[in-house]
Amino acid sequence: MDTQSLVNHAQPADLEDEFAQRLADSGSLAFRVAYSVLRQREDAEDVAQDALARAYRDLGKLRDRDRFRSWLVRICWRLALRHRRAAKRRERREQAAVDVAPPQSVEEMAQRNEFRQRLWYAIDSLPQKLRVVVVLAAMEGHGVGEVAGLLDLPPGTVKSRLHLARRRLAEALR
Amino acid sequence: MTRVASCDRWREALSDVGAGAPPPPGFERHLAECGSCRDAFETERRFVRQIDAELQAALTVSPSPEFLPQARRRAEEQASPRGRWLLQWLVPVAVGVVMLVLGIQVGRRDGVAPAPRVAAVQTPSPPPPLEEPTFAVPVPEVTPMPRRAEPAPEVRPVEPEVLFPPGEEQLFLRFARDMQERRVDRLALLAAGLDPGEVQGIDIPVVEVKPLVIEPISRSEP
Numbered sequence: 319m320d321t322q323s324l325v326n327h328a329q330p331a332d333l334e335d336e337f338a339q340r341l342a343d344s345g346s347l348a349f350r351v352a353y354s355v356l357r358q359r360e361d362a363e364d365v366a367q368d369a370l371a372r373a374y375r376d377l378g379k380l381r382d383r384d385r386f387r388s389w390l391v392r393i394c395w396r397l398a399l400r401h402r403r404a405a406k407r408r409e410r411r412e413q414a415a416v417d418v419a420p421p422q423s424v425e426e427m428a429q430r431n432e433f434r435q436r437l438w439y440a441i442d443s444l445p446q447k448l449r450v451v452v453v454l455a456a457m458e459g460h461g462v463g464e465v466a467g468l469l470d471l472p473p474g475t476v477k478s479r480l481h482l483a484r485r486r487l488a489e490a491l492r
Numbered sequence: 493m494t495r496v497a498s499c500d501r502w503r504e505a506l507s508d509v510g511a512g513a514p515p516p517p518g519f520e521r522h523l524a525e526c527g528s529c530r531d532a533f534e535t536e537r538r539f540v541r542q543i544d545a546e547l548q549a550a551l552t553v554s555p556s557p558e559f560l561p562q563a564r565r566r567a568e569e570q571a572s573p574r575g576r577w578l579l580q581w582l583v584p585v586a587v588g589v590v591m592l593v594l595g596i597q598v599g600r601r602d603g604v605a606p607a608p609r610v611a612a613v614q615t616p617s618p619p620p621p622l623e624e625p626t627f628a629v630p631v632p633e634v635t636p637m638p639r640r641a642e643p644a645p646e647v648r649p650v651e652p653e654v655l656f657p658p659g660e661e662q663l664f665l666r667f668a669r670d671m672q673e674r675r676v677d678r679l680a681l682l683a684a685g686l687d688p689g690e691v692q693g694i695d696i697p698v699v700e701v702k703p704l705v706i707e708p709i710s711r712s713e714p
Binding site for chain 2: 371374
């Protein structure tokens with residue numbers, strides 16, 4: 319019986335130990351992925367914990383345990399996007415209810431010279447496949463190869479998406 | 493080719509390479525020869541680095557100390573036998589209860605007892621007075637109701653129904669018509685035990701016909 323088979327036939331106690339180790343290794347990554355989408359610490363922690371709980375629940379179904387981090391990143395990214403969409407819907411309803419002023423434009427934010435706010439706005443404007451690449455590349459010192467591994471993409475694809483994302487960000491922020 | 497035209501040709505490449513794309517052939521040679529393009533490229537590259545640095549700084553965030561213990565607790569709660577039991581049993585039980593309630597409701601609606609089907613006639617208007625009506629209207633025999641039957645006919649309290657023995661409908665209608673027309677039929681007088689020759693005038697009291705109230709038969713009864 320090979321190693322993979324042993325892993326696949328792991329008992330619940332082994333799964334718990336494995337998950338504890340995975341949690342220590344990847345918990346912060348899950349939080350940062352959620353934070354990159356939500357930019358709210360409490361919301362990010364909530365979503366990341368949800369993603370980790372789901373990962374633990376379905377850990378036995380994951381055939382290739384080496385892909386745990388990329389699997390977790392995808393779960394977390396998806397949950398964070400869903401959470402943000404729900405929050406935006408809620409926000410729109412509340413805005414419609416009280417009829418407040420529309421959100422600030424990029425120009426208004428530039429006038430306030432808040433570079434980071436403009437940066438996040440520009441990142442939010444990117445297509446999702448560019449956004450996830452640029453965010454993961456800025457996280458935990460990930461190189462192109464690591465981002466490619468997390469997203470199950472060829473390194474060349476990650477590289478071209480990364481440079482396209484950076485160029486669009488530069489154009490938006492100039 | 494003038495220098496301006498040559499620089500225009502590399503303008504796109506400045507942004508691409510500054511953002512991390514591989515330099516096209518001849519790009520580096522042009523930078524070595526052209527000071528303005530070199531400066532523009534450096535500006536572009538610094539700007540992209542600033543973006544990267546800002547993004548890295550923004551994402552160098554750590555969760556609170558409670559994050560990991562909470563995540564573990566939450567994961568264990570979701571995967572606990574109690575949680576599994578809830579997932580596996582709560583939903584089917586809830587569905588079963590809903591189905592049971594629906595079944596009871598449907599059964600009650602279908603099981604409403606219909607009124608006995610008896611020959612009936614509507615009294616068109618209050619009958620004229622009659623001296624001591626001697627008719628005893630027998631109640632027709634009520635047969636047990638079928639469990640599933642047609643809906644009960646609507647009982648109208650303002651228009652009472654009159655029951656009469658089977659086979660005597662025509663006679664009864666005739667009597668009712670006579671009472672409406674305030675005339676006395678010979679046969680009716682004979683049937684009432686009166687001598688038609690002695691009758692001079694009849695003071696017919698108002699016959700109060702009470703509406704038929706049909707009480708539903710309880711299902712608990714045998």
